[in-house]
Amino acid sequence: MSLLEPPPDTAQKSRPLSFTVAALVLVTIVGLWWIFRFYPEKRAAEHFFAAVVAGDMAKAYQLWKPLPTYKMEDFLADWGPTGYYGPVKSYKIIREDSPRGSNAVQIAVAISQSGKTEEIVETLAIARRHGLWIIADEIYGRLIYDGRRAPSFHDVMNPDDKILFVQTLSKNWAMTGFRVGWLEAPAELGYVIENLVQYTTSGVPVFNQRAATAALEQGETFLAWQIERCRRSRDILCDGLAKTGRVRFFKPEAAFYLFCSVDGFSDSRALALTLIDEAGVGAAPGAAFGPGGEGHLRLCFARDPEQIAEATRRMARWLAA
Secondary structure, eight states: TTTSSOOTTTTHHHHHHHHHHHHHHHHHHHHHHHHHHHHHHHHHHHHHHHHHHOOHHHHHHHHHHHOSOHHHHHHHHHTTTTTTOOOOOOOOOOOOOOOOOOOOOOOOOOOTTTTTHHHHHHHHHHHEEEHHEEEEEEETOOOOOOSSSSSGGGTTHHHHTEEEEEESTTTOEEEEEEEEOOEEEOOOHHHHHHHHHHHTOOOOHHHHHHHHHHHHOHHHHHHHHHHHHHHHHHHHHHHHHHHTOOOOOOOBBBBBBBEEEEEOOOOOHHHHHHHHHHOOOEEGGGGOGGGGTEEEEEEEEEOOOOHHHHHHHHHHHHHHO
C-alpha cells in the first residue's frame, strides 16, 4: 500500500455510518410529518366520538365543524338517539385522512353481511351529502347462509361515488396464510395505490398470486363446501348452547362467528380464560372488539362439525357443573 492510498477499510466503515445517519434523519422527518399532519385530526375524531357516546350532541355538533347548510336538526337526524348512527355504543378510529383545512373526517362504516339493501342506500346517501369516502369491507360477502351473496354497495353505487372495496382470500377461500387480497378503487387512484404497495409490501409473491387466481377461477366448488360446512357447524353450536339455557345470542346469518353472552359473567376476558382452563375451549373476549363487546364472547365455528360438536359438549358440561 502506498502513502497515497487510504486504509482499505476506511471507505467501507464510513458508508454504513452514513447510511445509518441518513436512515435516522428520514425516520425523524417521517415521524414529525405524521405528528403534525395526522395526529391532530385523529384526536379530533376521538373527541367527536367520545362526545357522541356520552350523549353530548351539542359538543359533538361543534366538533364536527359543520358547513353552514348543515343544521343541528340535520346532525341529530344522522347522529342523534333516533338517527341512523345513534345511539353509538362504541367506536374505533380506523384511519384519519381528511385534507388539511377541510371540515370533514373520513369515517369507515361497517354494514353487516346480513344487512338490508336499505341500510346501504342510507349510508351512501349520507356519504354523498357530506363528501365522505366509504371503505366497504365486504370480505364475507359470499359466506352467507340464505342467498348467493350479501347486499353490496356495488348494487346501488354510481360510477363517481367515493367507495373503496376491500377484499381478501383469507375468509371465503380459507387462504389466511397466503396474505392475499385486493382493493377495488377508482382508476384515478391507481398511481397512489401503486406507490403505497411499492413502499409497504413491494407486492405479493408470484406463487401466491397464482394460487389466488386459481381460487377465483376454480374455487366455486370449494366455496360451496366451505359454506355448507360452516352452516352445519353453526347449527350444532347454536342448538347445543341454546339448550343450556344460559347462553344468549342471535343466530348468525353470515360469516362464521357467534357473538354471545353467558348468564352470570360480565368480564369477558376472565370468562375466556376460565373457559380455556376449565373446559378446554378457546374463545375471544368480546372486550377485544371495543367497549360494546364487553360481557360477550366470540366463538369461531369455521371448523370441522365434529370438532364443533365436541367443543359444544365441553361448554355444556362446564355450564352445567
